[in-house]
Amino acid sequence: MDLVTPLGFRDILPAEAREREAIAREVATLFDARGYRPIETPTLEVMDVLQMGARSVLSPFKFFDARGDLLAMRPDVTVQIARMVATRFSQVEGSLKLRYQQRVFREAVPEMLSAAREQTQVGLELIGQAGPAADAEVVRLFCEALALAGVRGYTLGLATVGVLQALLQRSGAPLQWQQQVRAAFHSSNFVELERLTNSQNPPQDVDSSGLAPVFAQAIRRLPSIRGGLEAIAELRELVAPLGCEADLDDFEATCRALEGLPGQPRLLVDFSLIGSPDYYTGILFSAYSPDLGSAVGGGGRYDSMMAAFGCPRPAAGFAFALEDAMAAASGASAAEGAAAPRRPLRVAVPKGALHKDAVAVLEAAGLNVEGLLNPGRALIVSNPGVDYIIVRPSDAPAFVALGAADCGICGKDSLLEANSDVVELEDLHFGACRFVVAMPAGAQEAADERYRRLGSIRVATKYPRITGAHFAKTGMQVEIVQLHGNIELAPLTGMAECIVDITATGATLRENNLEVTEEVLGSTARFFANPAALRTDERIGPLARALAGATAGVTFEAIAGQPQ
Numbered sequence: 274m275d276l277v278t279p280l281g282f283r284d285i286l287p288a289e290a291r292e293r294e295a296i297a298r299e300v301a302t303l304f305d306a307r308g309y310r311p312i313e314t315p316t317l318e319v320m321d322v323l324q325m326g327a328r329s330v331l332s333p334f335k336f337f338d339a340r341g342d343l344l345a346m347r348p349d350v351t352v353q354i355a356r357m358v359a360t361r362f363s364q365v366e367g368s369l370k371l372r373y374q375q376r377v378f379r380e381a382v383p384e385m386l387s388a389a390r391e392q393t394q395v396g397l398e399l400i401g402q403a404g405p406a407a408d409a410e411v412v413r414l415f416c417e418a419l420a421l422a423g424v425r426g427y428t429l430g431l432a433t434v435g436v437l438q439a440l441l442q443r444s445g446a447p448l449q450w451q452q453q454v455r456a457a458f459h460s461s462n463f464v465e466l467e468r469l470t471n472s473q474n475p476p477q478d479v480d481s482s483g484l485a486p487v488f489a490q491a492i493r494r495l496p497s498i499r500g501g502l503e504a505i506a507e508l509r510e511l512v513a514p515l516g517c518e519a520d521l522d523d524f525e526a527t528c529r530a531l532e533g534l535p536g537q538p539r540l541l542v543d544f545s546l547i548g549s550p551d552y553y554t555g556i557l558f559s560a561y562s563p564d565l566g567s568a569v570g571g572g573g574r575y576d577s578m579m580a581a582f583g584c585p586r587p588a589a590g591f592a593f594a595l596e597d598a599m600a601a602a603s604g605a606s607a608a609e610g611a612a613a614p615r616r617p618l619r620v621a622v623p624k625g626a627l628h629k630d631a632v633a634v635l636e637a638a639g640l641n642v643e644g645l646l647n648p649g650r651a652l653i654v655s656n657p658g659v660d661y662i663i664v665r666p667s668d669a670p671a672f673v674a675l676g677a678a679d680c681g682i683c684g685k686d687s688l689l690e691a692n693s694d695v696v697e698l699e700d701l702h703f704g705a706c707r708f709v710v711a712m713p714a715g716a717q718e719a720a721d722e723r724y725r726r727l728g729s730i731r732v733a734t735k736y737p738r739i740t741g742a743h744f745a746k747t748g749m750q751v752e753i754v755q756l757h758g759n760i761e762l763a764p765l766t767g768m769a770e771c772i773v774d775i776t777a778t779g780a781t782l783r784e785n786n787l788e789v790t791e792e793v794l795g796s797t798a799r800f801f802a803n804p805a806a807l808r809t810d811e812r813i814g815p816l817a818r819a820l821a822g823a824t825a826g827v828t829f830e831a832i833a834g835q836p837q
């Protein structure tokens with residue numbers, strides 16, 4: 274028998290355990306001194322309770338107990354505290370200040386197999402107080418706690434969701450469209466946001482009737498408004514004529530109250546942060562370290578969560594994983610602070626079918642692409658200020674999501690299939706292809722007969738996630754066989770009834786006597802970024818805009834000189 278710990282779980286040995294203990298003690302002392310009292314929540318919670326508090330529950334471990342209740346191991350503590358306050362403190366007048374240090378558990382999902390499944394979350398909740406003073410208290414304590422953990426040289430991203438809510442409510446657009454917009458923010462898919470808000474060429478698949486173009490324009494611009502406090506003025510100018518600036522006064526007052534934060538983070542007002550996670554109702558904030566591919570931690574105001582438990586009260590809080598804070602604290606930026614030399618921008622460039630166009634568009638955007646078109650066997654091409662990491666297109670999302678590259682290019686198909694945590698910034702319009710279901714000419718009847726008899730058919734594909742999502746939508750049971758090339762062979766040899774594959778010219782399908790029976794989705798190449806890199810490296814925003822303007826002759830240098 275292999276004596277291994279389960280995937281994503283590990284032992285913590287004395288040296289690390291001692292360090293963790295010391296940080297945890299200092300942080301607890303700090304929170305205590307500010308009036309926050311400790312609480313502990315149960316390891317298990319009823320799944321329905323977790324779902325009452327948050328629309329998307331982070332993949333928890335779930336199982337049934339002997340009574341038949343579906344239970345979840347806590348993936349997060351905030352929802353449990355909301356439940357606890359609603360049931361145990363509903364009669365308490367005034368505010369409640371609660372703190373915790375607890376393990377949280379998350380089930381492994383395929384795109385995060387490398388991630389820890391057990392972490393110690395450190396956090397607090399301030400319940401019963403609203404307004405800039407309460408928000409600033411929470412943000413300040415977050416930064417003080419990170420400073421105690423040794424995190425330095427990070428960027429504190431700040432936004433407020435009230436502006437988007439106001440814009441959506443006044444936009445006149447149908448609810449379904451509004452939900453799609455929220456989903457685009459939630460998944461950091463700003464290409465989808467552009468599509469939804471395109472008033473020249475409105476989306477065909479979702480009803481946007483009644484949407485006033487000025488609102489569409491404002492919502493479209495929101496995620497690119499990023500910078501210092503001047504970004505609030507920029508947003509105010511955009512939304513004040515639409516009567517949607519109400520939330521900005523409090524937000525500005527909070528930001529102004531944050532001067533002289535311990536650890537001296539760079540304050541970045543960034544409205545692309547809106548929407549993740551989806552339960553925030555006012556300010557939200559996240560700490561990003563250049564040494565960590567994801568946020569170190571974050572928090573915000575979640576006034577509607579308590580109401581979901583029948584105890585409406587304003588509430589705000591934050592959490593960070595002790596492990597992430599310690600990893601950020603041991604990185605180069607923490608050691609060298611502002612003196613850290615700026616490393617070259619790392620761009621993941623796809624080899625294969627997309628390579629030539631990707632190099633062309635990077636060059637048109639003004640980057641030095643010398644040696645990139647014909648790199649021979651070189652896997653990294655380094656030019657002044659930029660390192661190109663040459664990857665298989667399907668690997669590009671992993672390189673970027675895990676912070677091995679700051680940004681990258683690949684097809685939308687690869688992004689959908691990987692489902693990684695990246696920010697989709699621009700549609701580059703090349704590499705156009707369609708995903709289709711195809712089968713041998715005249716084979717439909719036999720496939721239908723098999724489905725009637727066996728209740729499922731076999732589908733071969735290189736893209737199991739896209740295929741699974743498509744058939745789940747159509748309600749058809751399929752058995753998916755993953756292949757890695759020459760997918761067309763599967764129905765020709767009788768291995769599967771049909772395929773889900775890419776087609777561009779249609780030549781391969783024709784030559785193999787296959788016919789398209791359903792359209793699945795279209796794909797083009799995308800430019801995308803690591804969420805932490807986007808907020809800590811000020812070269813990525815201008816590069817995205819230069820890539821978007823590449824065909825119009827706008828270069829990276831021309832844009833990089835301007836504030837973001």
Ligand SMILES: Nc1ncnc2c1ncn2[C@@H]1O[C@H](COP(=O)(O)OP(=O)(O)OP(=O)(O)O)[C@@H](O)[C@H]1O
Nearest residue numbers: 624625626627665666667668684686704705706777
């Ligand atoms: N006719 C086409 N065939 C294949 N890919 C196309 C075509 N047209 C556009 N593309 C796009 O080019 C991307 C890369 O295709 P390519 O054939 O170079 O890589 P791959 O071998 O499919 O990927 P990987 O090596 O990562 O498995 C696809 O993911 C798709 O976005």
Ligand SMILES: O=P(O)(O)OC[C@H]1O[C@H](OP(=O)(O)OP(=O)(O)O)[C@H](O)[C@@H]1O
Nearest residue numbers: 758759760774775776777778779780781
């Ligand atoms: O419509 P067409 O222009 O003929 O292009 C479609 C072909 O291109 C892709 O294959 P790829 O070249 O990526 O090779 P693969 O079969 O190894 O995936 C796809 O899988 C089809 O086979």
